[in-house]
Amino acid sequence: MTDRFVISPDGETVLDQSTGLTWQHQVPAERFTWAAAKKYAAVLDLAGGGWRLPTVRELSGLVDYDRSDPAIDLAAFPDTPSERFWTASPDAGGAGNAWYVSFKHGYVYDYGVDFIGRVRCVR
Numbered sequence: 001m002t003d004r005f006v007i008s009p010d011g012e013t014v015l016d017q018s019t020g021l022t023w024q025h026q027v028p029a030e031r032f033t034w035a036a037a038k039k040y041a042a043v044l045d046l047a048g049g050g051w052r053l054p055t056v057r058e059l060s061g062l063v064d065y066d067r068s069d070p071a072i073d074l075a076a077f078p079d080t081p082s083e084r085f086w087t088a089s090p091d092a093g094g095a096g097n098a099w100y101v102s103f104k105h106g107y108v109y110d111y112g113v114d115f116i117g118r119v120r121c122v123r
Contacts, residue, residue, distance in 0.1 A: 005076035012047045014076050021058060024121040026079060034098045034113035037086040041121045051121040053088035056099040056108060058122055063106035071106035084117045
């Protein structure tokens with residue numbers, strides 16, 4: 001693990017020292033539509049609450065382009081599935097679509113908001 005990420009002593013959160021953002025360490029096993037993902041984040045009571053879905057820029061900032069399957073720092077986020085993760089960013093050009101980040105290869109795409117995807121919250 002680089003010095004960029006610091007896992008909290010209780011193992012619940014990860015501080016990104018380059019951005020000041022705190023991330024949910026473990027992702028839930030459930031998958032969510034975009035609306036359900038936003039609701040999940042809003043009521044998440046992990047480590048005192050205050051969580052939300054990340055913007056597409058924030059979440060894509062976790063991508064490690066030197067890796068794939070998953071394309072993320074495995075020392076900081078060891079159980080990240082190589083799947084699509086929702087962002088809070090709607091696609092302005094595609095009504096009914098929102099942006100997600102795929103941690104299979106680090107690609108960013110838009111998709112219909114009824115798609116079922118994963119969630120990693122930020123605050």
